[in-house]
Amino acid sequence: MLQEHAKIVDFISMAEGVTGRKKLQKMIFILKKMGLPFQEKYEFHIYGPYSEELTARIEELCDMGFLSEQLEDKGSYMQYKYTVTKEGMDFRNMLGETKVADQAQAAKLNEKSGRFLELTATLLFFDDLERAEQIEKLHIVKGKLNFTEEEIQQAFDFIDELQS
Template identity: 50%
Template sequence: MFKDHAKIIKAISVAGEVAGRKKLQKIIFIAKKLSFPFQEKFAFHFYGPYSEELTLRIEELCNMGYLNEVREKKSGYYQYCYTITDPGIDFLSMHELEMPALQGCLLDMNMQNARFLELVSTVLYFDSLEKEEVVEKIFTLKSKQKYTHEEIDEAYAYIEQLKEKAKLN
């Protein structure tokens, strides 16, 4: 049970700080699709892939004092930032987690904006479909985001870059 909690702590630890709940959801989903051993189940939701399990784990980890959640007021909304605490570092030291390529992938993803990660995670969610079908789904399901063909091509290229980084895993 706590091994899955430790993986979430490890992800936030190697990322340094993750700003935004949506961003955290997308980072973990993308990492899972890159074959990192995250166990949370994801379903397609309003903002792309979403895991209720991940939301509950994050809440538990904050309640146990292993993660710090800070609510920051942004222009018209609140954003939640996550960092590991000292008890979280101690907890992590009790678990053997061999994911050597995780840090490079997560640091890279953490530098991207949430909108782009939403696109990348949506592409990966529908990765069993042909590219043309994925593009059609994006234009239908994500019409409010107004993604362009160029952004979709960038997402596909970015996925390939991440797959190369993840090969060390």
């Protein structure tokens, strides 16, 4: 059980912190779709794929002092920033090898915006469909976000890049 917690700590450490709850949800989902061993179950939610299990694990890790959760006031909204504490690194190291991503993968995901990761994760959520159907489904469930053809192509290119 704690191995799953350690994987999250490991990933946030690799990413050198993650700003945004939605962004963290999408990053873990994308890595899971790339075949990395995250066990959290996802369902489709307002902002795309969402895992209650991941939310619970993050809260537990913060309660245990393994993650630091800092609230940043962005004016019209609040944003959460997650970083690994010294105790979190000790915990992660005590449990042995848990590597779930490499530094380059983590950095690639972390440099993307929440909007882009929401688009990418949504396309991956429907990856059992043909590409045209994926795009059609995207426009149905995310119509208000007005994703352009260029953004959609960039997301597919990013998926291909992560898979290679």
